[in-house]
Amino acid sequence: MKRKIWSVLTAVILILTLLAGCSGGAGEDTGNTAQSPATNDSGSGQTNNGDAQPEPGNDPVTISFWHIHSDGDMKDTMTELLADFMKQHPDITVNELGINFWDYWTKLSTAMAGGSGPDLAMNDTSTLQTRAESGAILNLNEFIQKDSFNTEDFFPVLIDKMKYNDGIYGLPSDTDVRVLYYNKTAFREANLDPEKPPANWDELAEYAEKLTVLNDSNLIERIGFSPALGNIHLWMLAWANGGDFWDDEGKPTYDRPENLEALQWMKTVQDKYGVKAMSAFNSQASALQHSPFIAGKAAMIVDVNNLYTDIKKYAPDLDFGVAPIPYTKQPATWSAGFDYEIVNNHDDKRAAAAWELLKYLTSPEVQKKIHQVSGSLVSNMKAAKAPEFMADPVWEMIVGQMEHSRFIEYIPASPSWHAELDQVVQSVLNSGVDPQKALQDAQKNAETKLKNYVQTK
Structure with a gap:
């Protein structure tokens, strides 16, 4: 819930x-x-x-x-x-x-x-x-x-x-707090050590590919990992890469190179599945009563601690592990x-x-x-x-x-900036918008909002 x-x-x-x-x-x-x-x-x-x-x-x-x-x-x-x-x-x-x-x-x-x-x-x-x-x-x-x-x-x-x-x-x-959940049974099937979850982005992408299972129609039967599932979000990946979207003075920094690297990584992982396969998988996942991780449809997912409560209630026999979210430069999660x-x-x-x-x-x-x-x-x-x-x-x-x-920072000039950022990410992952252009446009939009807010004070 x-x-x-x-x-x-x-x-x-x-x-x-x-x-x-x-x-x-x-x-x-x-x-x-x-x-x-x-x-x-x-x-x-x-x-x-x-x-x-x-x-x-x-x-x-x-x-x-x-x-x-x-x-x-x-x-x-x-x-x-x-x-x-x-x-x-x-x-x-x-x-x-x-x-x-x-x-x-x-x-x-x-x-x-x-x-x-x-x-x-x-x-x-x-x-x-x-x-x-x-x-x-x-x-x-x-x-x-x-x-x-x-x-x-x-x-x-x-x-x-x-x-x-x-x-x-x-x-x-x-x-709450976000962590990486991973299916140990799926790890064994993919010849991965169930006691060694991925620790960085390269390993996460590599494991995701090995853990993904496609059916005869080349659609996803089990997804290894998707940055569009669970509770991961671009801002957290940017933090883990040394980036940020607002500086200490409350000014937007959407176009920082660390943020772009994080968005490009999300696109690279997502593109391996293809828009058609991901669309079909999302339709299937949305019909599930519980998380696709509980249903065995996702081998790895970043989600809140309450998923652990759901696992104990709905899938008590699931063989799984939890680990810190993989990162590049510094450990990061969000609450x-x-x-x-x-x-x-x-x-x-x-x-x-x-x-x-x-x-x-x-x-x-x-x-x-x-x-x-x-x-x-x-x-x-x-x-x-x-x-x-x-x-x-x-x-x-x-x-x-x-x-x-x-x-997540609360910005009076743009209180829903994070929800708007999610829409930016979706445009990149699902609609083919260039990551750099997407962040540049988001930067301009944030600057405009800040300017308008200052004028009203």
Whole structure:
């Protein structure tokens, strides 16, 4: 599910930028109050059995919390966690609202624009800075300092995305990371060592050719590797080749030679299959219920860590391995993710209560429970690297790649630049556009967008 979610998330970033101009308001109580067996029928969050009572001087407060888990195991888990939180904090009642992913972003931006946003909201990590800049969410520095809260418990790449100027404006919830999955059975059939996956681009292209199986019609029965499958993308290959698409000042660098080399390599690998064969294969793959790797139709694929969860569920007997993504100059992979943010509803009491819930949801104990249910790569390293999880060599390798992971840059002048870059790549791989011309045109387009943006500021 999360593999599909990221591709959609890139499309809704433009919607999320609406939040930049939004500030919270009344923060009306919305959704259901999570109740534990110890709470009374009114859902006040106060216990009946005397085990926990509000501390003297702590007036009851009600806050709202929105997230993307509208059904299934994670919805049940979230409700159970909130009930546990209210048992520990009998002065705080949490009104929970889980909205399905596809509707969440529009509803959240609309609510915040109308002054009825939640007190605590799950949000997209990559666009946090726009909300911080506009004042739509709170700077957490005072809370962090008051409680001596240790932000070093989180993966560095994630906590860095929470920063704007000198403040921290959220705490990361969970993330993902891309790795190379390879079919060990297919390796043996191709006389390749199943314990030696490809380490660089030359080996990846060589292995792909050996692992590809064609049928009698010269169409692809099993593809060795395709840069058009999975979650690899040009920007990541460019990073691995020493390239980049934006400099430190936010200026476009699409036409860097390292970027061109990466795009040319993608075209070289893809051209070996031919447009007709790839079109037929993509049609077949799109009809599959799961990843073509799970179905045995792809011998190698770059994909998110959640593919591992799918393999365990749908293909537990698959003999496979995981490895770092092959590179030329430097290890590289990329991440996306979610975080929790306290909406600026101009209510100090509710903000303080939301902070308590935020600490709870990102604590090692809670994050371990979330991983156990969802299999997701949680943000708290004490949870993600718990000994019982790291005993699994596949998980250990996946977590280790966070050391090399980056987030896609959020560029206010061109918030959907990465989705547009994907279209550029498709024009090269499928329509025969010259790679150099494609990047030159993309560079001009990015420069125009930046110029227009600057003129509006």
